[in-house]
Amino acid sequence: MNSQSPIKQTFTKESLKKQFRLSEFLSEKIITSVAFLSIAIIFLIFIFVFKESLPLFSFGNKAKPNTEIQSNTDKPETYGAATEELKPETYGATTTEELKPEIYGSEPVSNEELKPETYGESKKEDLSVPLADEPMDAVSENKEGADNTWSTFFSTEWVPVSDNPRFGLIALLIGTLKVTIIAILIAGPLAILAAVYTSCFASNRRKEIIKPIIEMLAAFPSVVIGFFAMMVLATFFQDVFGYDSRLNAFIGGVAMALAAIPIIYTISEDALSAVPKTYTEASLALGASKAQTAFKVILPAATPGIFAALLLGVGRVFGETMIALMATGNAALLSANPFESVRTFAATIGSEMAETVFGETHYSVLFFIGSLLFIFSFILNAIAEFYVKGKLIKKFQGK
Amino acid sequence: MKKSKTLSENPFSKSKVKGDGIKEKAVVGLTQLAVILIIAILFIILGIIIYQGREKFSWEFISSFPTDGMTKGGIFPALIGTFILVIVMSIAAVPFGTITALYLTEYAHEKSKFAAAVRFSIRTLAVVPSIIFGLFGLGFFIQFIGTGMDSTFNGGELRWGQPNILWASLTMALLTLPVIIVSVEEALKTIPRELREASLALGATKWQTIRKVVLPGSISGIMTGTILAVSRGAGEVAPILFTGAAYYLATLPGSLSDQFMNLGYHVYIMSTQSSDVEKTMPIQFATTLVLLMLTLSLNLVAVVIRSRIRRKAK
Secondary structure: OOOOOOHHHHOOHHHHHHOHHHHHHHHHHHHHHHHHHHHHHHHHHHHHHHHHHHHOOOOOOOHHHHHHHHOOOOHHHHOOOOOOOHHOOOOOOHOOOOOHHHHHHHHHHHHHHHHHHOHHHHHHHHHHHHHHOOOHHHHHHOHHHHHHHHHHHHOOOOEOOOOOEEEEEHHHHHHHHHHHHHHHHHHHHHHHHHHHHHHOOOOHHHHHHHHHHHHHHHOOOHHHHHHHHHHHHHHHHHHHHHOOOOOOHHHHHHHHHHHHHHHHHHHHHHHHHOOOOHHHHHOOOOOHHHHHHHHHHHHHHHHHHHHHHHHHHHHHHHOOOHHHHHHOOOOOOOOOOOOOOOOOHHHHHHHHHHHHHOHHHHHHHHHHHHHHHHHHHHHHHHHHHHHHHHHHHHHHHHO | OOHHHOOOHHHHHHHHHHHHHHHHHHHOOOOOOOOHHHHHHHHHHHHHHHHHHOOOOOOOHHHHOOOOOOOOOHHHHHHHHHHHHHHHHHHHHHHHHHHHHHHHHHOOOOHHHHHHHHHHHHHHHHHHHHHHHHHHHHHHHHHHHHHHHHHHHHHOOOOOOOOOOOHHHHHHHHHHHHHHHHHHHHHHOOHHHHHHHHHOOOOOOOHHHHHHHHHHHHHHHHHHHHHHHHHHHHHHHHHOOOOEEEOOOOOOOOOOOOOOOOOOHHHHHHHHHHOOOOOOOHHHHHHHHHHHHHHHHHHHHHHHHHHHHHHOOO
């Protein structure tokens, strides 16, 4: 240490300065820009889902927005404006001969299956409607489809495929809400109670067994839960309650509760464990019992976190597709009865997208529903992130 | 207030204490019941699927094509399709996710607004309904990029502008990205700061430290993330409904621009749109069993690796 000191001389201001290295610089920039992509993806998702529903927003001539979108994809010559040309463009698969018999061979089957369920009742109403409404509708709607689409949004009928298509989002909204409420009413209490047990009462060894098992439920693909609900639960509950339609909102709700439980459980468990130990110790030192501490001290302290858990659970159920497709019966009926078939937003997209024609109103409406779903889940997540977490942190840091 | 009264040595409140004892037990019992109920449901599902699926489940079932309009035969093409899907998906998602995780743990400043935005969008990505990814795949990959590629390279001939493996895999990659990022981040955080500091003190640059010290140490975390993502990707159906999954194909997909069969989609199709649901019941249960075994065993492996990482960190 105290020998020669040539080193000292090199410690000038210049040498202490960070050296510029190209590889360093590049790697940092590349890493940052890749991270930036994750923000870009969110924007892209919204833009492209919303873009496809744009034709709905141009009132008046329907052919115009179509050509506008085409020109974005550098193909004005091919698509042109001719409406006949739009049909084969179904988004591809139908035009290739090899694929046709194999893939879409199934469609007649699916159509037959879906139609009697979905449109059976509304068809009857159709017959009575024409007397009063059809003449008026025929003038305004059949010529300029986009015009009337908006007004049908607030009706209660979902009849996308007919001469006089109606896109009543109310029926779908009610259906989605029905399933969501049932699912959260089942999953919420169950998952929160289980989380309270694991974080407050269970011994460490039990905790280590319980947590991974419940989290294993999260690894169940939703299609498996849907399949189980459809094949086993539906029959079981029908035997118990004896209602008419085998697949209904209740079955869908129960099945979706299974999908929501692990989410609600994990997040509320985290929130409960994040409550400072001092709270628990103070409460116990004052002589409160364990249950009193859990329900009167820890649970209230973790309320914002549990609220966030419920919000994310709602988000999950609201957008769940496969379970809704398989277990809810898929009929857009409007009723308050939980034992009737419903059709949710996500299931509507999932089941009807394959049958629509590119650029058609029905196609745009489905994308519009998609944008609604995206906005909804985005808002839920934003609330859970900013409002709830900010509150939680404030609370623990003594306001 | 009430609590302190109950618990003081006041003899008048003794009866109250006793009542609380029962209440206490009831409350704890209630929460315990919730746990037991959830675990019971889980095992009932598993049990029924295993019980119903076991009779059809065999090597032959896994390794043969479906025949007779899917009422007989196996699930080989669906299995292969799922494998190709998750492999292409991992190739796209793992580097991307790892680099983003690296940014968040190594480069981002604690209070950087940009890092907060990245984090927020990753969380959003995790909660966006899976069907939205399907719509995005259709709108962006197929109709925007695919059609664009066709018109520039293929002279308008339809090749990429239609549902296929590539677009389905990329869609799935976006869906599983958060899973990978979170796992890798967790692994990066377990690498002790001393190691990084030692490396930097020896004169290594930041990038060298990351490449030679941090990344090798977090290899198991990257693996966990990949496995979890693969398990998620293998089970998810909604995003591929209209980005590439096919109802039935007589041959295996030969290139990235082919459609493919998928296990989850197969289960969905067989149970909802098959011509004879009752007759194919054993096949459906067996297919579900295969899918469930695939995802659960992958998850189990991930859990084991993860617990090892955690033990090492302690």
